Amino acid sequence: MITRQRLAAGLGALLAALAAGLAFPAGAVADETTANAPKVDLVIDVSGSMRAKDIDGQSRMAAAKQAFNEVLDATPEEVRLGIRTLGATYPGDDRKTGCKDTAQLFPVGPLDRTEAKAAVATLTPTGWTPIGPALLKAADDLDGGEGSKRIVLISDGEDTCAPLDPCEVAREIAAKGIGLTIDTLGLVPNTKMRKQLSCIAEATGGTYTSVEHADELSDRVNQLVDRAADPVVTPVATEGAAECAKAPTLKSGLYTDREEFGRERWYRVDVEPGQELRAAVSVAADRAVSPDYGVLLRAVTVHGREIVRGEAAGNGRTDVVSTGLRYPKAESDDEEAPAETVCLQVTHSFAAAAGVKSTPGLPLELTVDVVDGPSPAGDVASFGLGRGWWLLGALVVAGFLGGLVWGWLSRWRVAVWRTN
Amino acid sequence: MRITKALSAALLALGLAAGPAAADSSPSPEPSGGSGAPTEAGTSFRTAAEMEQGRTATASGSTGDYLYWSFPADTGQRPTVTATVKLPPSQSGRQTWQVDVYDGLRRRQACQYGAQTRTAAPGGSTVELSCTLRTVRSWSEPWADDPLPGTYYIRLTVVGLTQDDLGLPVSTEVRVESKDIGGAAAVDGSLAKPLVPGIAVTSADEDSGDGKSAAAVLSAIDPDDGWSSGWWTDRWVWTAIGGMLAALAGIGGYVLTRGPGRPSRVPPAG
Numbered sequence: 001m002i003t004r005q006r007l008a009a010g011l012g013a014l015l016a017a018l019a020a021g022l023a024f025p026a027g028a029v030a031d032e033t034t035a036n037a038p039k040v041d042l043v044i045d046v047s048g049s050m051r052a053k054d055i056d057g058q059s060r061m062a063a064a065k066q067a068f069n070e071v072l073d074a075t076p077e078e079v080r081l082g083i084r085t086l087g088a089t090y091p092g093d094d095r096k097t098g099c100k101d102t103a104q105l106f107p108v109g110p111l112d113r114t115e116a117k118a119a120v121a122t123l124t125p126t127g128w129t130p131i132g133p134a135l136l137k138a139a140d141d142l143d144g145g146e147g148s149k150r151i152v153l154i155s156d157g158e159d160t161c162a163p164l165d166p167c168e169v170a171r172e173i174a175a176k177g178i179g180l181t182i183d184t185l186g187l188v189p190n191t192k193m194r195k196q197l198s199c200i201a202e203a204t205g206g207t208y209t210s211v212e213h214a215d216e217l218s219d220r221v222n223q224l225v226d227r228a229a230d231p232v233v234t235p236v237a238t239e240g241a242a243e244c245a246k247a248p249t250l251k252s253g254l255y256t257d258r259e260e261f262g263r264e265r266w267y268r269v270d271v272e273p274g275q276e277l278r279a280a281v282s283v284a285a286d287r288a289v290s291p292d293y294g295v296l297l298r299a300v301t302v303h304g305r306e307i308v309r310g311e312a313a314g315n316g317r318t319d320v321v322s323t324g325l326r327y328p329k330a331e332s333d334d335e336e337a338p339a340e341t342v343c344l345q346v347t348h349s350f351a352a353a354a355g356v357k358s359t360p361g362l363p364l365e366l367t368v369d370v371v372d373g374p375s376p377a378g379d380v381a382s383f384g385l386g387r388g389w390w391l392l393g394a395l396v397v398a399g400f401l402g403g404l405v406w407g408w409l410s411r412w413r414v415a416v417w418r419t420n
Numbered sequence: 421m422r423i424t425k426a427l428s429a430a431l432l433a434l435g436l437a438a439g440p441a442a443a444d445s446s447p448s449p450e451p452s453g454g455s456g457a458p459t460e461a462g463t464s465f466r467t468a469a470e471m472e473q474g475r476t477a478t479a480s481g482s483t484g485d486y487l488y489w490s491f492p493a494d495t496g497q498r499p500t501v502t503a504t505v506k507l508p509p510s511q512s513g514r515q516t517w518q519v520d521v522y523d524g525l526r527r528r529q530a531c532q533y534g535a536q537t538r539t540a541a542p543g544g545s546t547v548e549l550s551c552t553l554r555t556v557r558s559w560s561e562p563w564a565d566d567p568l569p570g571t572y573y574i575r576l577t578v579v580g581l582t583q584d585d586l587g588l589p590v591s592t593e594v595r596v597e598s599k600d601i602g603g604a605a606a607v608d609g610s611l612a613k614p615l616v617p618g619i620a621v622t623s624a625d626e627d628s629g630d631g632k633s634a635a636a637v638l639s640a641i642d643p644d645d646g647w648s649s650g651w652w653t654d655r656w657v658w659t660a661i662g663g664m665l666a667a668l669a670g671i672g673g674y675v676l677t678r679g680p681g682r683p684s685r686v687p688p689a690g
Contacts, residue, residue, distance in 0.1 A: 186587060189587070191583055191584070194583060194584075194586055194587065195583065198484065198586055198587065205463065205464060206463075207463060207481070207482055207484070207485045208482065208484060208586065208587045209482040209587045209589070210482070210586065210587030210588055212510075216589060219480075220482075220589075223460070223480070226460070227460070227463070227467070230467065231636035232466055232467050232636050233466060233618065233636045233637060233638050234636075235466075252618075252620035252621050252624070253618075253621055254466075254618065254638060276611075276612065278525060278615070278620075279525075280524075280525045280526040280527075280617065281526070282465060282526055308562050308563055310525070310527060310565075312527065312528055314528075316579045316580070317577070317578070317579045317580065318579075319464070319486040319577075320464075320465070322465070322522065322526035322527075322528075323525075323526065323527055323528075324523075324524075324525025324526050324527050325525065325562070326525065326562045327562055328562060365465075365466070367526075367617050367618065367638065368620075369617065369618065369619055369620040369621070370620050371612055371613045371619060371620050371623075372612035372613065373612060374559060374609060374610060374611045374612055375559075375609055375610055375612070376559070376609045377559050377607050377608045377609030378608055378609070379608055380607065381606065381607075381608075381655065382603070382606035382607060382608045382653045382655050383608045383651075383655075384608075385606075385653065385655035385656060385658070385659045386655060386658060386659050386662065387603050387604065387606075387654065387655045387658040387659070388658065391658060391659070391662050392658070392661065392662045392665055395662040395663065395665055395666035395669075396662075396665045396666055396668075396669040397669070398666060398669075399665065399666030399667060399668070399669035399670040399673070400669035400670065400672060400673040401673065402666075402670045402673065403669060403670035403671055403672060403673025403674040403675075403676075403677075404673035404674070404676060404677055405673075406670070406673070406674050406677075407673060407674040407675070407676065407677025407678060408677050410674075410677075411677055411678070
């Protein structure tokens with residue numbers, strides 16, 4: 001059913017592409033679709049431990065191969081899929097060699113299903129588990145293009161190549177600003193491995209899943225590949241300054257930045273009279289942080305006067321803490337009134353947990369919208385209108401008294417007229 | 421005179437009938453239906469799955485995922501978000517789940533009623549959460565964080581769990597229903613654009629008409645019948661009826677001063 005829908009969607013996309021191809025120069029469109037194509041790299045652990053027969057009675061490797069076959073069949077047409085292995089070739093005991101053992105099984109590009117499946121079939125559980133180096137290489141595989149990028153890491157053991165912490169590797173990859181997400185799947189996980197894989201996922205805004213059954217594996221990998229295919233806005237990387245005077249000027253759009261612990265980030269936005277500035281910021285916790293945190297977004301004039309602020313605080317487990325603000329700038333009588341430069345200051349109160357590196361900074365996402373200003377309310381009630389039985393009662397009493405007075409007045413006038 | 425009486429009776433009856441009818445608040449009429457509701461959830465504000473009110477969105481995920489949906493809410497509505505989490509049978513410890521609602525500026529919105537956070541005992545099979553927001557107003561001061569018409573985000577996640585339960589499969593259901601509060605919450609003043617993130621970019625693209633409609637947008641949310649213009653409220657009905665009743669009462673008062681004894685034919689003054 002899902003497959004059929006996807007097929008239909010694929011056909012629709014194909015038709016749309018054809019139609020677009022007829023309407024526009026073919027080259028330009030082709031370039032754009034290739035550049036924006038979502039890329040996925042499946043990274044699979046082929047270490048010796050994959051031989052263990054504890055997934056529905058079959059070996060972990062067999063379950064992974066079966067899942068890969070299903071995933072390859074269901075991969076949407078537009079997704080550029082690659083496969084990378086770790087620990088596939090070197091069976092020896094030399095740690096140094098074993099920890100470099102990662103290879104590209106199938107390059108990231110247009111999918112040839114038969115070829116990919118044939119390549120997967122050749123895999124036999126062999127060597128070490130160099131997760132860190134494999135992630136670095138996988139990030140290189142995905143380099144280039146504007147589309148979304150995703151690494152799906154399937155492993156059955158924690159990294160055996162310390163001191164290179166794969167969790168820090170993941171954070172550094174994310175900090176390069178290439179918009180990459182790492183999702184991790186742990187086959188029959190233990191506590192230590194669960195911790196490591198979820199740390200890797202957390203560092204890039206990805207997800208972690210424990211897998212105990214073969215069908216769970218293929219369902220989840222399919223879901224992740226589909227997620228990659230969903231079109232999503234790519235934020236523009238920017239770098240806020242430590243003070244307003246040196247801050248970059250932003251237009252409407254979505255921006256990303258990094259903010260270290262205890263620092264401020266400043267940005268500038270120009271707002272014309274009669275326009276409204278809307279800014280939203282979210283700071284993600286991509287590593288273990290203290291359980292109490294907050295974020296403050298302030299709109300300040302160039303002279304340092306605060307206009308409006310948004311603040312949020314929280315505690316407990318979280319992915320982001322976010323807040324926003326609105327600043328409608330009043331209309332000006334002067335046609336030539338210049339745009340006002342508003343400084344946006346972002347600070348967060350995350351604190352790194354003990355033993356966690358504080359660099360690179362936490363990922364920050366900033367949405368800026370400059371739209372037409374609102375029409376302000378003239379009255380708390382709508383246009384000064386009333387509502388309810390008290391209103392009706394008051395109007396009836398007032399009307400009645402008015403009628404009485406009017407009647408008496410006219411009687412008195414008639415009486416006066418008669419006497420004269 | 422008879423005409424006046426009949427008219428006044430009719431207007432009174434109309435007033436009595438229309439007043440409460442206009443004030444009556446009824447739940448949104450949208451029938452329940454699965455079609456068109458998302459079967460996946462997003463994992464961040466940027467990727468939130470867009471859903472409509474009155475539909476049930478479903479998603480499967482892993483314990484520990486942060487699941488995001490977004491829905492539109494318009495002036496006068498008081499949305500209630502309900503979420504049901506079906507826990508994995510193999511979970512070993514207590515799990516605490518939480519639903520948070522954020523507005524289009526990613527500001528967390530307070531829940532008036534409802535269990536926003538709940539803990540399931542070990543072996544429990546479902547967790548039911550709900551959150552009733554404040555009424556959406558058409559305008560508020562920039563220094564307030566009152567709900568405004570636009571996109572709303574739902575975030576559903578586990579906030580407390582034992583390490584062993586991390587990553588287990590869960591399935592979730594989310595539904596948004598609104599109560600129409602009507603004129604009681606009416607404010608004049610309105611936003612030029614609803615609080616939909618990225619709307620400055622999307623409307624600029626539409627204006628220039630460069631055919632970029634296929635490009636991804638932050639939030640493509642747009643209610644079926646459009647955003648309310650903000651000028652209609654049932655206060656118009658109440659005030660109009662009040663005015664008419666006042667006029668009738670005025671006539672009544674005037675007639676009273678004439679007295680019942682006054683002859684209808686006034687003799688010439690003499």
